[in-house]
Amino acid sequence: MKKFNSVIAVFAVIALVFAGSFTNSGRIMAQERGVVTVQSSKSFDETVDQAKQLVAKNGMMVLAEVNQGKILSMTGIDVKGVSLFVGNPQVGNKLFSADRGTGLAVPVRLNIYEGKDGKTYLNYVKPSVQLASFNNGMINKIAGKLDQKLGMLTGMLSK
Amino acid sequence: MKKNYKRIVLSILALFAAGISPNLFVISQAGYAKLSDLAVTFLIPSIIILAVIIAVSFLVGAKETGKQILTGLAGGAIATIGLEIVREIGFHMGGMPGDMPKLLGVLLLDRFALGPDTLSNIAGWSYHFWNGASFGIIYSLLAGKGKILHGVGFGLLMAVGFMMSPVVVALGVGRFGIDYGPGFAATVILAHIAFGSILGWYVYPKNKSCTDFLSTVKKIFRKDGYGCDIKE
Numbered sequence: 332m333k334k335f336n337s338v339i340a341v342f343a344v345i346a347l348v349f350a351g352s353f354t355n356s357g358r359i360m361a362q363e364r365g366v367v368t369v370q371s372s373k374s375f376d377e378t379v380d381q382a383k384q385l386v387a388k389n390g391m392m393v394l395a396e397v398n399q400g401k402i403l404s405m406t407g408i409d410v411k412g413v414s415l416f417v418g419n420p421q422v423g424n425k426l427f428s429a430d431r432g433t434g435l436a437v438p439v440r441l442n443i444y445e446g447k448d449g450k451t452y453l454n455y456v457k458p459s460v461q462l463a464s465f466n467n468g469m470i471n472k473i474a475g476k477l478d479q480k481l482g483m484l485t486g487m488l489s490k
Numbered sequence: 491m492k493k494n495y496k497r498i499v500l501s502i503l504a505l506f507a508a509g510i511s512p513n514l515f516v517i518s519q520a521g522y523a524k525l526s527d528l529a530v531t532f533l534i535p536s537i538i539i540l541a542v543i544i545a546v547s548f549l550v551g552a553k554e555t556g557k558q559i560l561t562g563l564a565g566g567a568i569a570t571i572g573l574e575i576v577r578e579i580g581f582h583m584g585g586m587p588g589d590m591p592k593l594l595g596v597l598l599l600d601r602f603a604l605g606p607d608t609l610s611n612i613a614g615w616s617y618h619f620w621n622g623a624s625f626g627i628i629y630s631l632l633a634g635k636g637k638i639l640h641g642v643g644f645g646l647l648m649a650v651g652f653m654m655s656p657v658v659v660a661l662g663v664g665r666f667g668i669d670y671g672p673g674f675a676a677t678v679i680l681a682h683i684a685f686g687s688i689l690g691w692y693v694y695p696k697n698k699s700c701t702d703f704l705s706t707v708k709k710i711f712r713k714d715g716y717g718c719d720i721k722e
Contacts, residue, residue, distance in 0.1 A: 401605020405592045407581065 365460025369485040371443075371451040375411045378451045378488060379443050382415060385484045386441075391419045394438045411445035422473060426462075429469045436461035439477060453485055494709075497552045501631050501703065504543045504559050508627040510536035511620055518597060520656035526600035529617075537620070540627070558630050558697060565692035566626015569641075570619050573685035580677025587663050587670060591618045622685065630693050634700035641690020642683055649682035 371378040386393055399412040418438030426433040436458060443453045458477035462470050510532050518525035540559070547556030580586050592606040595614025601607075606614070629636065629644050636644075652658070653666045653675060667674025701709070 395603065397603045398605040401607075402596075402602065405589045405596075405606060406587060407584075407589070 365457040366454055367457060367481070367485065368452055368454040369489050371453060371488050372490060373451065373488075375443070375445045375451045378453065379413050379415075381488060382441060382443060382453065382484075385487055386415065386417045389480050389484050391417045391422075391480070394418050399444075411451075413443050415441045415443070417441055422477065425473055426470060429467050430465050433462060433465065433470065439481065441481075453488055455481060455485075457481070494706075496550050497547075497555045498707065500543055500547050500550075500552055500555045501558075501706075504540060504555070505628060505631055505703075507536045507539040507543065508562075508624040508631075511617075511624045515594065515597075515617075515621070516655045516657055519660040521660075524600060525594075525597040529598055533617075533620075554700070555631075558634075558700060559627050561693055561696040562627035562630025563623045564626070565630065565689045565696070566623040567619050568692055569626060569685045569688035570622030572688040573622065573681045574618075576681035576684045577677060580673065580681065583673065583677075585671075585673030585677035587661050587674070591615045594618055625685075626689055626693075629689055630697060632703045633690075633693070633697075634702040634705070635694050635697040636690055636702070637694060638687055638690040641686040641688070641693070643686065644689065645682040645684070645686020646679065648685070649679045652682075653678055 371381075373381060383393055393415050395416040397414040397416075399414060400410050403410055403412075416438040423437060426437055439455060439458055439461075441453060441455050443451065445451050457474075458481070459471065459474040462474040465471075514525060514528040514533055517523060518528055544556045544559055547553055547559070574591075577586065577590065581589060591614040592611055593614065594617045595610035595612070596602045596604075596606050598613045598617055599610045601610055625644075625648060629641065633640050633644065658665060658667060663670035663674055667678070
């Protein structure tokens with residue numbers, strides 16, 4: 332019986348560690364088909380401001396901003412949503428040198444929005460998923476680095 | 491006789507200049523150029539040209555034409571208030587897919603991606619009212635004194651023209667709003683009837699002694715005088 336209890340305890344610990352790995356930052360919501368969704372600990376406006384600062388701190392820049400909330404306000408709907416197109420000229424240079432078609436995936440789109448539950452989320456499609464179809468080792472390597480950068484950035488937002 | 495020709499030439503130039511503003515939105519929505527670029531290249535010059543035409547008409551002794559233009563300008567701007575009341579009601583009842591002056595503002599300032607702000611809204615509303623004033627000038631010069639019913643007819647022509655233009659295609663509602671629902675056509679038609687009736691009501695007493703454009707051209711050829719018989 333004692334042996335049985337210790338087996339259960341070991342399984343319980345493994346289960347807890349396993350579950351904990353999915354809630355690494357405590358706020359990563361989902362990673363389905365390469366889409367990463369992270370819940371921000373801040374308000375919508377604060378998240379947008381912080382995201383811009385974090386993009387700069389992580390060696391990237393906001394190349395374009397689409398305020399979807401304000402655009403949609405012209406149709407009479409009240410939503411909060413901003414898409415930031417982030418990139419880096421050096422990374423862009425390497426990717427476009429490897430394949431001109433990579434413009435399909437870069438600059439990377441970060442989508443910040445307020446959910447129906449009033450909480451703020453950030454989601455993006457992993458660059459490694461978007462760039463996988465190019466079947467190019469160099470591109471895959473850069474995409475992996477971009478994944479890491481975005482993971483770090485969004486991790487900071489959720490703290 | 492020479493004076494009559496001056497009036498005709500000034501009227502044609504004014505009609506041309508007034509026709510520029512409303513067409514810029516259509517051209518931009520057809521994908522030929524950005525409204526922000528068209529505004530700098532054509533809209534601002536057309537406003538200056540109209541101001542010059544008004545000034546010249548008073549300087550060369552054709553002040554009736556200048557007055558007719560000013561009457562149309564004021565009437566069109568006032569009539570736009572009527573149009574806006576109907577449009578706003580229609581928009582909030584779901585009859586319109588978007589807020590037109592706000593859309594005009596972001597296109598005019600080339601900030602669609604950032605959405606509307608106070609400045610773009612001011613720009614959009616100003617452009618919308620200027621379009622109304624431009625149509626007012628066209629009506630005043632073409633219809634002369636006209637009748638309220640003529641104004642309504644003019645408004646209906648504007649509505650039909652709008653609903654057949656590339657604007658509605660770009661908005662995704664289809665010609666006559668067929669892909670959006672009957673509320674679209676109803677809102678557009680009612681708003682333009684309001685515009686036309688107010689314009690006709692305003693212009694009639696102001697241009698009471700004026701004949702319509704075609705009649706004035708005919709009179710030129712019959713050598714029996716021109717348009718407005720305003721005593722100088």
